[in-house]
Amino acid sequence: MIRILLADDEAMIRAGVRAILGADPELEVVAEAGDGRAAVDLAIGHRPDVALVDIRMPKLDGLAAAAEMRRVAPDTAVIMLTTFGEDDYIAKALDVGASGFLLKSGDPRELLAGIRAVADGAAYLSPKVAQRVITQLAGGRLGRGAVARDRIAGLTDREREVLTLLGAGLSNAEIAKRLFIVEGTVKAYVSTIFGRLDVRNRVQAAIIAYEAGLVPGEGYH
Template sequence: MIRLLLADDEAMIRAGVRAILAADPELDVVAEAADGRQAVDLTLSHHPDVVLLDIRMPKLDGLSAAAELKRVAPRTAVVMLTTFGEDDYIAKALDVGASGFLLKSGDPRELLAGIHAVADGAAYLSPKVAQRVISQLAGGRMARGAQARDRIEGLTEREREVLALLGAGMSNAEIARELHIVEGTVKAYVSAILTRLDVRNRVQAAIVAHEAGLVT
């Protein structure tokens, strides 16, 4: 069972999202918050696996709440669920450590898929968001590719294998099966990779993997 906290300042939006989540028997909404500060407080008391955050909320906006959650509850995955898909919001969400970015206008199946992905240790961007990120990466790709290859120089061969599979969107469990190792070992490799690359989360590590040419 995946435990969820839903944070949005609009009660009707929360009700709609809750109805979508109720269709999946593996999801359980353990708490709801109407602002970012409440979302942080309820996370500390309910310990959900995933927090769904709107970006524009009172008292503490979603981006600030996401940053605080990664500090006080690092094991909880954060997914931004918003109407706003502007590039600046996407970049800031990834920078503060969000594991997913979904649009409220997207297919409900994207929401369910994204929750399962981040709960399993992977990262997830809605298709529209992913297209925008890829488009941004395309500009200046050669220069960033050289920089990314320099960054992965310090990784071991096994760490590069793990990074490549991470970049391909695999979860820890899937990487473990692919490399015939236990999931705990994968988690240790991922933690080491994030530290060596000096990145905050799997999304940023995946971007480095793509820029370095580890993912075809």
């Protein structure tokens, strides 16, 4: 069972998302919040697997709430759920440590796929958002490639293997299966990679893998 915190200041939006999630027996909404501060408190109290967080909320906006959740409830993966697809929101969401970014106008199947992906330790971007990110990276890849290659130079061969598969969008379980190691070992490698690359989440690590030439742009979910 994947336990979910739903945070949105619009009750009708929460009801709609709850209805979509309620149709899946493997998903359970364990708490709801109408503002960012309450969302953080509920994340601490309930320790959900995934938090769906709207960007624009009162008391504490979604981006600030997501950053705080990553600090006080690090085992809760955060997905930003919003009607806004502007590039600055995407960049800020990834910078604060969000594992996913979904548009409310997207297909409900994207919501379900995104929740499962981040709960399994992967990252998930709405296809429209992923295309924006990939296009931006492609435009400046040559200029950033050397920097990215320098950043991964200190990784061991095994860490580079894990980073490559992470960049290709594989979850921890999928990486473990591919490399014939246990999932706990993959988690340890991922944590070490984050520290060596000075990144907060899988998307940021995947971007470095892409810029360094380890994986093609199609690696994002």
